Amino acid sequence: MNLDIYNDLKRGVESSYINLNPIQRGGVLTPEARKAVLEFADGYSVCDYCFESRVDLVQNPPVRNLSSDIAEFLNMDDVRYTAGCRHAKWAAMHMVTEPGDTLVLDSLAHYTSYLAAEANQLRVVEVPHSGYPEFTIDPENYAEKFEEVERKTGSLPALALLTHVDYRYGNVADAAGVGKICKEYGVPFLLNTAYSSGIMPIDGKKLGVDFLCCSGHKSWAASAPMGILATTFEWNQQVFEKSTIRGDWSGRGFTKKEVALFGCSPVFGAPVMSLMASFPAVVERVKHWDEEVENARYLATQLERIEGFYQMGVKPTEHTMVAFETLPFFEVAGTTKKRGYFLYHELKKRKIIGVHPGMSKNFKLNTYGLSREQVEYVADAFLDIARQYEIPVEDI
Amino acid sequence: MKYAEMTKSFRQFFELPLTPVAVKFNSDETPNISSPMRYCEMVRKSAALGTTFTATVDEMSCASAEVSLGFTEPSYGEVYPRVKPADTKQITVSPLDKTEFEPDAVVVVGSSAKLMRIAATLAKVEGGMIASKFKGEFAVCGECTAIPVMENKTNLSMLCSGARMFSDYRSDELAFGFPLDSFVHLVESLKEDSITKALCGCLMDDLPARVVDSILSLGFTKGTDHFIGRFGDEIIRLYIPKDERGKSSTVTLHVPVKFKDNDAAEAAEEVASTLFEDLMMYRRRENWIDVVLLVELYESINRAAAKPEKFTAFVNDGIEVMLEKISKFKRKAIK
Numbered sequence: 001m002n003l004d005i006y007n008d009l010k011r012g013v014e015s016s017y018i019n020l021n022p023i024q025r026g027g028v029l030t031p032e033a034r035k036a037v038l039e040f041a042d043g044y045s046v047c048d049y050c051f052e053s054r055v056d057l058v059q060n061p062p063v064r065n066l067s068s069d070i071a072e073f074l075n076m077d078d079v080r081y082t083a084g085c086r087h088a089k090w091a092a093m094h095m096v097t098e099p100g101d102t103l104v105l106d107s108l109a110h111y112t113s114y115l116a117a118e119a120n121q122l123r124v125v126e127v128p129h130s131g132y133p134e135f136t137i138d139p140e141n142y143a144e145k146f147e148e149v150e151r152k153t154g155s156l157p158a159l160a161l162l163t164h165v166d167y168r169y170g171n172v173a174d175a176a177g178v179g180k181i182c183k184e185y186g187v188p189f190l191l192n193t194a195y196s197s198g199i200m201p202i203d204g205k206k207l208g209v210d211f212l213c214c215s216g217h218k219s220w221a222a223s224a225p226m227g228i229l230a231t232t233f234e235w236n237q238q239v240f241e242k243s244t245i246r247g248d249w250s251g252r253g254f255t256k257k258e259v260a261l262f263g264c265s266p267v268f269g270a271p272v273m274s275l276m277a278s279f280p281a282v283v284e285r286v287k288h289w290d291e292e293v294e295n296a297r298y299l300a301t302q303l304e305r306i307e308g309f310y311q312m313g314v315k316p317t318e319h320t321m322v323a324f325e326t327l328p329f330f331e332v333a334g335t336t337k338k339r340g341y342f343l344y345h346e347l348k349k350r351k352i353i354g355v356h357p358g359m360s361k362n363f364k365l366n367t368y369g370l371s372r373e374q375v376e377y378v379a380d381a382f383l384d385i386a387r388q389y390e391i392p393v394e395d396i
Numbered sequence: 397m398k399y400a401e402m403t404k405s406f407r408q409f410f411e412l413p414l415t416p417v418a419v420k421f422n423s424d425e426t427p428n429i430s431s432p433m434r435y436c437e438m439v440r441k442s443a444a445l446g447t448t449f450t451a452t453v454d455e456m457s458c459a460s461a462e463v464s465l466g467f468t469e470p471s472y473g474e475v476y477p478r479v480k481p482a483d484t485k486q487i488t489v490s491p492l493d494k495t496e497f498e499p500d501a502v503v504v505v506g507s508s509a510k511l512m513r514i515a516a517t518l519a520k521v522e523g524g525m526i527a528s529k530f531k532g533e534f535a536v537c538g539e540c541t542a543i544p545v546m547e548n549k550t551n552l553s554m555l556c557s558g559a560r561m562f563s564d565y566r567s568d569e570l571a572f573g574f575p576l577d578s579f580v581h582l583v584e585s586l587k588e589d590s591i592t593k594a595l596c597g598c599l600m601d602d603l604p605a606r607v608v609d610s611i612l613s614l615g616f617t618k619g620t621d622h623f624i625g626r627f628g629d630e631i632i633r634l635y636i637p638k639d640e641r642g643k644s645s646t647v648t649l650h651v652p653v654k655f656k657d658n659d660a661a662e663a664a665e666e667v668a669s670t671l672f673e674d675l676m677m678y679r680r681r682e683n684w685i686d687v688v689l690l691v692e693l694y695e696s697i698n699r700a701a702a703k704p705e706k707f708t709a710f711v712n713d714g715i716e717v718m719l720e721k722i723s724k725f726k727r728k729a730i731k
Contacts, residue, residue: 111597128642132622132635132650133686168599168621308631310652315681327624327631330617362619 013353018374021354022167022321025368026199026219029274036277037223037270046268053256055268056080066276073283074197076204076212076230080240080258081265081272085194085215086112088229091260092190092211093120093159095239101158104145104187106137106173108166113192125149125157133312135169137162139177146185160187164202165195169313170321170364172196179208188235194218195321197228198282199368200289210235216271221278226271285369295375296320296367302379305394306386312362320368328391330361343385350381402583403493409586410514412506414443415491416579418499419541421466421479423488425450425497432457435465436536436556437563438489439571443505444564448490458558464538477534477542501544502579503536504572511570514582515552521585522578528552535559540573548575603636607701614711628719634711636697644697649689649714651722655730658683664729671725676717687725689718 013019019028029037040046040061049060056067056079071079082088089112093103099121105113107126117124125148127141142160149157162178165171175191182189190211193202197212198219204212216226231239243254243263257263267275300311300322308328311317329343336342344357355363367375386393403416417439427450429438434457438449453467462468465487466479492502504514515526527549530539535556543551551573559565574582595601599621600608608618616625616634623634633650655661661683668678668685675690691714693700693707700707 107599128638128640131637132633132648133652133681135621304654310684315684325619325624325633327617327626331626361617361624 014351017348017351017353018370018378019354020352020365020367020378022170022364022366023218024354025320025366025370026195026221027215027217027224028221028369029223030221030278030281032281033221033223033274033277036273040273041270044268045270046272054258054264055272056265058268061273061276063272063276066272066279069279070228071230073279074202074204074212074214074228074230075206076209077233078236078240079228079230080261081267081275082213082227082229082261083225083266084227085192085213085218086110086116086227087225087265088211088213088227089113089161089190089192090116090119091229092213092231092239093117093122095241095260096188096211096235097122097158102149102153103159103161104142104149104157105161106163106166108135108137108168108171109161109163110167110192110194113161113163122158133310134171134314135166135312136171136314137166137173139174139181142178142181143185146181146187156185156187158188159190161190161192164191164193164197165319165321167195167321168364169323170195170317170319170366171314172318175207175209182210183208195319199286199292199320201286204230204232211239216275220275220282222272222275223270226267226275292320292368293318295370295372296322298372299365299367299375299379300324303382305396306383307392307394321364321366323362323364325362326360328386328389332389332391333360346385346388347381350384352378352381399495399499400493402580403491405586406579406583410506410510410517412504412510414440414505415446415493417442417503417505418488418490418492418495418497419501419503419545420488420490420497421500421545422483422485423450423497425486425488427452427455427486429455431455434458434558434563435461435487435489435541436559436565439503439536439540440505440559440564442489442491443503446491446494448488448494450486450488452486453484458537460534460558461537464534464542466542475534477529477538477546479542479545499576501541502574502576503540504574505565505569506572507566507568508570511552511572514572517586518550518578518582521582522550526550526552530554532556536563536571540571544573544575544578548577550574550578600636604698604701607636607697610701610704610707611711613704614708614715627715630719630722632715632718645693645695645700647691647693647697647711647714649691649711649718650686651718652681652684652686653722653726653729655683655685660730661685664725667725667729671721671728676721685725685729687718687722689714689721 046058050058057064067079093116101122102125103117103122104125107129125145127145130136146156160182162173164173164175179189188210191209192213194215197214212230214228216222217224240258243257243259246253297316300317303309310325312323333340333342338345340358340360343360347355383393429451432455441447456462463470463475464478466482466484469482519526529551530553533556535553536559539551539553553571555565555571611623616623630651635648636644637648638644655664661680664685665680672678677688679686691710
């Protein structure tokens with residue numbers, strides 16, 4: 001073992017760089033959260049005054065208040081913290097389905113949705129997407145799939161899952177449309193808001209959601225691993241079911257602990273405190289979602305001035321994560337020593353990071369939280385790289 | 397301990413409960429067996445318990461192994477497989493991770509499912525089929541040791557009744573013998589993406605390799621969820637749509653044509669409506685008109701790609717039609 005490699009750990013990413021990484025923009029900590037992380041970095045630091053044996057009930061620091069405030073913010077009834085959005089999805093599935101049940105989900109769902117289903121021994125039935133170039137999900141197809149499942153199995157699916165914003169193209173799916181269909185059929189509705197809640201306004205009741213899963217570290221300016229599972233009074237007792245197990249010899253019981261949350265969610269430190277510290281900023285920032293989308297649209301328009309650049313997904317984009325196909329960059333990659341990494345290096349030279357190293361044929365980027373000046377700088381950088389490699393750029 | 401790292405990555409990759417075993421003929425080790433043992437028992441004990449054994453002919457309790465490992469010449473007739481000439485003085489069997497010497501062979505013991513994975517990976521690394529010469533006799537000593545040493549080939553063995561009855565081999569276990577070089581090559585290859593690539597959730601994960609190869613041979617390159625390539629003056633995208641049952645029997649070719657602004661694109665829709673018919677479609681997306689040509693294959697894409705000439709002819713025809721129509725569209729629509 002060489003223990004020296006664990007000394008003096010550095011991320012190697014300068015804070016002065018512009019980071020476009022699709023999964024990192026919404027998780028950039030606020031200054032308040034960064035301070036809170038230092039204060040509450042120790043393992044069980046939230047538990048100094050724990051009298052209720054559960055992190056969500058701790059009153060000092062005000063985690064209990066935060067829980068009800070987040071429920072109000074999302075317009076849901078009850079909230080728990082989880083070790084990431086994936087844990088929230090797993091927990092909801094675990095508590096409302098039985099092994100062998102069917103889950104209907106969109107075909108652009110994140111892998112963790114599939115794996116949560118797999119871990120709960122569910123069959124998955126996918127709602128097709130529209131294909132190239134938009135890759136959209138039509139809510140009506142949920143109804144078709146519900147009926148197909150009923151025809152084949154004799155009962156409706158146990159749960160429907162929609163990825164509110166898909167991670168591949170940044171399309172904002174019609175959650176209200178799916179919620180309406182779920183209500184009509186009586187199928188519980190789980191909405192994965194990993195890329196939406198915390199950065200754009202979400203009204204769970206309006207969308208007809210039964211289980212709203214959020215990612216603190218992806219979209220709520222929190223440290224990982226931080227997730228949120230929000231639900232309604234109709235479901236909270238079932239989803240947050242208390243432990244009934246008894247030691248057969250000792251007779252021990254743990255009746256305050258909630259089964260699907262491992263009794264007390266493992267977020268008692270930097271995760272929940274960074275979420276708390278960022279929360280006021282999060283409440284404020286979702287009001288400015290339209291400006292954020294405008295920035296992304298501006299960037300898409302600018303990048304499409306480069307010959308062969310084409311924004312995939314819904315146009316104009318409705319989200320700050322945008323996917324482009326960029327064949328001319330791939331052609332350039334074939335002529336440079338750095339191959340596909342040339343783009344990564346060219347951007348890094350210009351203090352821009354976050355485009356996946358080695359990607360040049362197509363890539364995704366996320367402008368969330370960047371100022372207009374920064375977005376303009378990014379656009380100019382891409383145009384500059386294109387010109388440098390003699391790729392035609394349209395004049396304005 | 398240069399083999400320790402190798403053993404670790406091999407066992408981790410193939411999730412092997414037992415350690416690969418190194419075999420060395422005429423090593424410098426001191427014999428350390430108190431009472432005679434079978435060679436195959438030494439191998440399994442070494443794999444399971446991490447014990448090192450060094451045996452001379454006096455410590456060998458199995459006559460078959462004496463012959464096949466080259467301790468003695470066969471008394472009458474020829475025996476195959478065996479180490480010859482029979483000049484073996486002693487043999488050392490040691491868990492590979494604790495081995496200091498350079499082995500002559502490596503024997504891997506594992507369940508049939510685990511060894512199947514090793515075989516599949518080895519086939520990718522070396523190309524071709526995996527050799528498996530066995531007859532249910534002389535297994536660990538002959539098939540897994542003598543063959544790798546004498547023929548410099550890997551060999552997969554079904555084991556023999558002696559190994560299963562007397563040496564603790566489980567009923568679902570098999571053994572795989574490697575010459576050292578093959579084993580080292582296999583372990584080094586485990587780092588290669590091409591060997592270890594897993595499905596990533598891409599929308600083209602389920603396309604058979606031959607379909608992908610056929611499309612690449614046309615001059616496309618593979619994007620994340622579709623193909624893209626430059627043909628003439630245009631960049632053409634190729635996508636493989638699925639019907640509601642998840643079957644594909646068509647490909648679509650796309651060329652998005654850009655206009656100055658939304659109004660210009662809207663005006664161009666009129667031209668598109670007269671120009672694009674039958675299997676051609678168009679759709680306005682902001683200031684772009686995405687022109688789409690449906691190429692009907694009349695059978696599943698897997699079967700179509702199995703006839704490369706026909707498949708490439710279909711797609712090439714589509715590309716030609718696309719280029720001609722797009723050129724006409726641009727002439728008429730972009731003033």
